[in-house]
Amino acid sequence: MAGDSKPLVSDTTARNSRTLLRVVILCFIAAAAIASRLFSVIRFESIIHEFDPWFNFRATKYLVANGFYKFWDWFDDRTWHPLGRVTGGTLYPGLMVTSGVIYHVLKALAVPIDIRNICVLLAPAFSGLTAFAAYLLTNEMTTSPSAGLLAAAFMGIAPGYISRSVAGSYDNEAIAIFLLVFTFYLWIKALKLGSMLWGALCALFYGYMVASWGGYAFITCILPLHALVLICMGRYSNRLYVSYTTWYALGTLASMQIPFVGFLPVKTSEHMPALGIFGFVQLIGFIQYVRSALSGKQLQTFLVTILVATFGLGLAGLVGLTSLGYIAPWSGRFYSLWDTGYAKIHIPIIASVSEHQPTAWPAFFFDLNILVWLFPVGVYLLFQELKDEHVFVIVYALFGSYFAGVMVRLMLTLTPIVCVAAAIAASQLLDNFLTRKPAGAEAVSSDKKSSKGGLRSTQSPKFGVYSLLSKIIVVGSVTVYLLMFVSHCTWVTSNAYSSPSVVLASRMPDGSQHIIDDYREAYQWLRQNTKEDAKIMAWWDYGYQIGGMADRPTLVDNNTWNNTHIATVGKAMASSEEVSYPIMRQHEVDYVLVVFGGLLGYSGDDINKFLWMVRIAEGIWPDEVKERDFFTPRGEYRVDEGATDTMKNSLMYKMSYYNYHSLFPPGQATDRVRGVRLPDKGPVLNTLEEAYTSENWIIRIYKVKDLDNVGRDHAAAAAFDRGQKKKAIKKKGARTLRVD
């Protein structure tokens, strides 16, 4: 890259201009990283996107309004209605505190910015820092001057990372990836220098990472693994001892300061590798010392025996403690990474999240484009000159790719290492083909004069690449690939990852954009037309949004900490009115909200999620809710004429299709998601009344009726209102609905 500038200008000038270039390039990369994340803000507006960020946003608003100490002990009585949530102890506060600090700093600098804009733009800002961290990390790996810059450029625009960090996705990952890469950089630095200070910095940033994202377990497992691999390769050194133990001692204490983590680092299996390697490193350090005191081959073999025996004893102790229950086994989410069939069978709520599915090949190419095939080359090149830090990349690459293969969302943790390895491969290529003189040129020319005789071809053997044509071809094709990468990234970001799920965009026939804004319409209705403490029952996906946008208490939300409570909601949705009305009364539900996409063809609606509700409810009440009852005898899941009685009587079905047929001429009612024609007579709701339906029927809100004044059950009262004869009801037999 800059190897040929020496003869032209003096050395210091060259170095200065190189530094200047570097700074300018990094600034441009940061600018590109930020700019490519702003599609959604420019196209739509500056709002928070998905489901989870709405809670983070709400918590941040609470923090900014009430101060840090109140935020730390925040008991939120507006979620999980009868239970409430100890929010201060059940969240990772790093994200909120970061944006709170930014807010206050900007305010102190007399730049008052709305907290919403800070939350929206936090992820793009941190993506610039991530690119810089990738630059630092890569520069630790290789001496090539271009690798770091290439890695920064890759990291800045790789769609695998953009997918979780566009403007408006105010999620934990927004800052966590920066912290991940930066912690790894500090670890490599500490390991290379063997310095306590760098180890302590690594521990501090690890603590910050723990405060920000549950994915910190990845660091806790990768660093000891790296240490173990180094030990097994016979590369134990005092530098490893110093950096690892400093990191572990300080990092563990730092991680325990977070209330949500608490005692987990000493009590759960995820953290045991780090503890085990900590003990193991002590032992090895001691043995190294003894080895310097006593020499002798036999002694060494004996010490190896001690080592193996202690390691085995430690392992056995760990297994024993785990089986005795002192150490908690793997948590379900973590365990399902190893036993990939586990979640589907035992914890449907984990399997029900679409991000927890295995990754398909096209997703790798879609998210990483050329990086995906430069990645193995980079890892191979690192094997060529295997230094301590290269082992780290190899270990990380191996585990990162495994996890990314098991779960779609873990593509995010793979992306940094892919960028680093791919940058090393690409820079190697460029370094070889972009220099004016090949590397061995001087040596060859000096040899030429000294040796005479023999064939001329043996006198001056040609090393390296001399032909300008081949250089141009190779460099040109690499450039073309890099440009294609840029255009691919931009295209993917623009088309796939920049749509706020709150606002649905569609195109009119003339190409103009049509915005479907039913979500906010309905939430705004709730906010303005219901009592301040009206409880809303909806499926857990919408819990955070209701809390954030409608500002009403909900029964369940996206923080799925209480499976039984979710199953209760699932049971209420999946049962007939006679069963679900008492449940709703018991939980003081005022409104029920369902999402229905049948009119618009919006596929992510509640009827499509309905089977998960049934499954989750069936896990708790297998006698009362049965998945089998929702299928026809031929095993089909139908909503039209042929739907089963259980399906037709379920609250979800009734709420979704209530009055729907009245939109169409007789016999023409169709559901555009399921693509079926619906029966002419719609379902009858006795215990609920329709309170609000949004413009495109996406959100339907129902009010739970009060008990009947004269003490009749709701079916009878509704039938009376419809003018049906009382006798007909009596024949059906007495159904008691009275609940007090």
Place this chain on the structure above:
Amino acid sequence: MAPRKNAREAAASAAASTVPAAAAPVAAPTQTKPKPTAGAATWDKVLQNIYAYYMAETPQRTKLLDVFLAFLAVVGALQFVYCVLAGNYPFNAFLSGFCGTVGQFVLTISLRIQTTTANKSEFPKVSPERAFADYIVCSLILHFFCVNFIN
């Protein structure tokens, strides 16, 4: 590296557990050490040699560090024993005390490693003064966390 006291304990306990298996291969090796000794090699001999080596090779300042290490080991062991005997009810208090000793122990060993002249080649960028400054900074961080965690 490790303190003398600890070293002995660890070696002794390890020996106790593995002697049956490893007694045979040990018989020869213990003769090959700095001090020539004759005849039956026992564990006493090994320990004696380590002790002699330690006394001969360790500078005074490092010995001072080792005393501190031994003190930390004793404090940690006492805390642990008390925890076993009296229960771990304020678990955070036990953890911060114990982690404090362990962390300080480890940091002191790191300082010991970095100030030992034999390890000079491994740490080209760390002078003893720099090591000591690092040690202070790390200890301050450690103490901050411990005090914060003990409530």
